[in-house]
Amino acid sequence: AQKITQTQPGMFVQEKEAVTLDCTYDTSDQSYGLFWYKQPSSGEMIFLIYQGSYDEQNATEGRYSLNFQKARKSANLVISASQLGDSAMYFCAINLPIGTSYGKLTFGQGTILTVHP
Amino acid sequence: DTGVSQDPRHKITKRGQNVTFRCDPISEHNRLYWYRQTLGQGPEFLTYFQNEAQLEKSRLLSDRFSAERPKGSFSTLEIQRTEQGDSAMYLCASSLVPNNYGYTFGSGTRLTVV
Numbered sequence: 001a002q003k004i005t006q007t008q009p010g011m012f013v014q015e016k017e018a019v020t021l022d023c024t025y026d027t028s029d030q031s032y033g034l035f036w037y038k039q040p041s042s043g044e045m046i047f048l049i050y051q052g053s054y055d056e057q058n059a060t061e062g063r064y065s066l067n068f069q070k071a072r073k074s075a076n077l078v079i080s081a082s083q084l085g086d087s088a089m090y091f092c093a094i095n096l097p098i099g100t101s102y103g104k105l106t107f108g109q110g111t112i113l114t115v116h117p
Numbered sequence: 118d119t120g121v122s123q124d125p126r127h128k129i130t131k132r133g134q135n136v137t138f139r140c141d142p143i144s145e146h147n148r149l150y151w152y153r154q155t156l157g158q159g160p161e162f163l164t165y166f167q168n169e170a171q172l173e174k175s176r177l178l179s180d181r182f183s184a185e186r187p188k189g190s191f192s193t194l195e196i197q198r199t200e201q202g203d204s205a206m207y208l209c210a211s212s213l214v215p216n217n218y219g220y221t222f223g224s225g226t227r228l229t230v231v
Contacts, residue, residue, distance in 0.1 A: 004159075033217045043206060045160070045222035052217070091159050101214035104150060104173065107159030 002027040002094050004108035012114050013082045020067070021077040021111045023092030029053075033102060034075040035093040036066065038086075039110075045091070051075060082115045089113075121223035123209050129229045130199055137195045138226045142211030146221070149192050151184055152208040153177065154225070160208055166192060167214065199230045 003026040013019035025034065036048040051059045051066045059066040067076040079086055089112050093105040122141040130136050142149050148167050152160035163182070164174045168189035178184070181199075186192040196203055206225045213219055 035218070035220070037222075042224070043227070044224045045208065045210070047218075047220065047222075050218040093159075095217070102217045104162045104165055105160075105210075105220060106162065110157070110159050 002029070002032070002096055002106050004092050004094050004106055006092055006108035006111050008111045009109075010112045010114070012116060013079075015084060015115055015117050016081055018078060018080045019082055019113065021079070021090050021092075021113065023075045023077065023108060025073050025075060025092075025094050027073075027094065027096060029096050031097050033095045034066070034068070035095070035105060036064070036075075036077045037091045037093065037107075039089040039091060041088070048090075049077065079113075084115050084117060087113060087115045121209055121211050121221050123207075123223035123226050125226055126224065127227045127229075129231060132201060132230055133198055135195065135197045136199060136228065137193050138207055138209075138228075139191060139193050140209030140211075140223060141191045142209070143213075143221055144190075146211035146213045146219075147189070148212045148214055149186055150210040150212075150220070151192070151194050152210065154206040154208055155204075163194075196228075199228075201230045204228055204230045 005024045032053045034051045038046045049061045049064045063080045065078045089110045092108045095102045124139045150165040151163040154160040166186040181197045184194045208225045210222045
């Protein structure tokens with residue numbers, strides 16, 4: 001079974017600085033997808049970024065980038081130029097192929113990010 | 118396309134009562150997922166449907182839980198004889214296979230069992 005580990009319960013960053021949120025995963029599958037979601041206090045899960053296991057380049061989406069190190073099984077999220085609105089819970093997730101498609105997402109425990117002015 | 122809708126947003130119920138939640142996915146999405154999230158934890162998978170077929174159920178989905186997606190559109194999650202341990206946020210998500218990255222979540226239903 002796949003597993004996601006986020007070892008940082010909480011992180012603090014100064015506004016306009018960069019921050020890295022750690023994520024490691026455990027799976028014996030060669031094909032998988034890695035995701036990061038943001039969950040503000042309002043509760044909705046907001047998709048941030050996706051990395052496929054066969055993607056050779058690290059994924060980027062605006063201020064978000066995913067530092068994918070396949071051999072180390074890590075998929076860290078880097079947020080550049082932090083903003084006050086980035087304060088939220090962040091979840092790393094993985095999914096695995098089932099037949100010709102992919103199945104459910106398995107989430108980590110989350111990291112609470114607080115951005116200070 | 119208004120995204121994934123969940124109803125109600127909040128539900129307070131007495132222990133032992135039955136509750137039912139509804140999820141309306143994005144209309145063209147053929148997959149629908151249910152998750153449960155307790156305070157400070159990541160969402161835990163409960164079950165998912167492809168069209169009207171329920172393809173996988175977690176061990177978390179005890180006999181008191183039942184989910185349906187009768188016409189392959191909206192889904193309901195019913196909890197019978199609620200217990201205090203059922204208090205959680207229940208999240209619904211939908212996706213369109215075979216795309217792998219398009220999981221869209223609803224805002225959730227927060228259940229409080231008193």
